[in-house]
Amino acid sequence: MSTLSSPAETGRTGDFTELVRLVRGSGLLARRHRYYAVRIGLNLAAFAAGWVAFALIGDSWWQLAVAAFLAVTGAQLAFIGHDAGHRQIFRSHRANDAIGYLHSGLVGVSYQWWVGKHIRHHANPNHEEDDPDVDIPILAFFQAQAGTKSGFARWTTKYQAFLFLPLLLLEGLNLHWAGIAAAKNREIKSPLREAAVMVLHMAVYLTAVFLVLSPAVAIAFIAVHQGLWGVYMGCSFAPNHKGMPTVAPGTKLDFFAKQVMTSRNVRGGRMVDFMLGGLNYQIEHHLFPSMPRPNLRRAQAIVQDFCARNGVDYAQCGFFASMGAVLRHLHAVGAPLRNG
Template sequence: MAAPSPAPSTLPAPLRGGYGELAREIRELGLMQKRPGPYALHAGVMLLVLAGSVVLMVAFSHSWWLLLLAPVLAVLTTQSGFLGHDIGHRQVSRNAVHSRALGVVAGNLFSGLSYGWWVAKHNAHHAHPNDLESDPDVRAGVFVWAPSQADPRQGVAAWWTRHQAALFFPLLLLEALNLHISSFLALRRPGIRWRGVETALLAAHFIGYFALLFLTLSWPQALVFIAVHKGLQGLYLGCSFAPNHKGMPVLDAEQAADPLLRQVLTSRNVHGGPFTDAALGGLNYQIEHHLFPSMPRANLRHAQPVVRRFCAERGIPYVECSALASYAAALRHLHHVGDGLRH
């Protein structure tokens, strides 16, 4: 059963040294040690699925049955994004050069996303989760995440915010397109290391993708394939990230200063089994991941009982629920944010 998200006024006072004590226990259990085996298996399975998909498209070219591969590629490109996520957190390799090399292959070449742009954005999120000023994931944009962001809106923007809960999942169908466009725009600006390599690999991704589709499918088939593939990829990505923080508390300055509270109180876990772990790329252990971003994905389930017990002993709310309950909580929050514009 899901624990309710605590209101900021009821949250515990900062704990001095609490995070250090937990971190020592986690290290003593060996849970920060590298686990290259599962990542090698993950990459191997992805390559086999990709190779099999290409072979099928060439062997049965111009068949409408090939559209059944669009959902397969949606899963494949999202799982490649999960792998890039873990590489970006130095879960696969501690070496910065090795991590960047692996990251641009997984991100730019296989997923069509700028690794350098995404890592900078994601690191800012980890440093300040649910901070309306510093977390890029909750800044006002197409969606707004707090009444203070919604209140100034007028006209079409106000209408949109009033209905944003109903529009949330349909708009996720465009999320993959949004990430691709954001990646290209980011690479036009200076500041990303290996910008030339990233640009070349990103171009190689899309050249190879469109060449495969338009050489093995008719124009109408290819356009339908792209719409299904990218729509489902965006939906899958959004459904993997949406449960993690949406609707969780925005902390005051004192609470946010404590590293334990900052990560636990703003995060929500999704319970399940091995299928959930694989489907969500380990992001269902969001609390443990935020506390220890460089912990290998395979160790997160072993860290969970340790973290949950540690929080229970100190009276720190530890929120965990089903995937459906997490989506419901996120939608309720989006609806609540627009209340001021309805009255």
């Protein structure tokens, strides 16, 4: 996939204020309190039911099915934390943060670390220097980045298309550790509070698992739970930008071009909407990050029509096609290292 290096490469992007007017006039920026009340209630009920089942089943290998179920509920909780971080649920920062801290605490992720990282991503999606989501030590997302790798990272970059999905099994652990590291290094505003929440989560989680399960089953439970949660989270975010054009340092793009031309939507109907937490409408989400999740589907028709009228590419494909594009891109980026 290409690198955007000059404004001329973006084509004619039109007047973004016109699109804002159309979206606001359709009422799509209005809060959806009833939707989120139902969604949060169902998510918390499912999460609680999973742990009740865990307690009732006891020391059994059937707990691996419970681990898989909890991986799914954990991702759904994380999606609510994502929406809260974008102020999609309430207009009040304090109310959104309360929901965000609750859900982040339940899955063991630092809310402040994630919000800070995600804000930087939204400000500069796929930017080769400024987007933290393309700065992963053992992977490369553009050719210049691949050339900087050495040692073990150079080897993983060579074969990153084959390693990408297996590496996602570690993404859950990475999310936990990144928050702990940010608190330890005081990279967030309230490091002690964030560290306390994560330590409490870990203590309760490990105590419950090793108290109820024998060591072998406990280790298998943790591996399945954290591994599948990591894969789920990675597969929810990776299709949205990976394999789309990256933005070279020094390139000046208007907001509309920067958000649309680096993003990809994932088709698939209501089931995909649910499984990906609305992140499948990535273009609309990046243009209107505070738009409530259930309104993104309705906004899509407006945004797609606006792009067509202004000659802007609107990337969209099915889930498996999007993952295929991600893997082909990773394979192409690693090619010079394999052939060198």
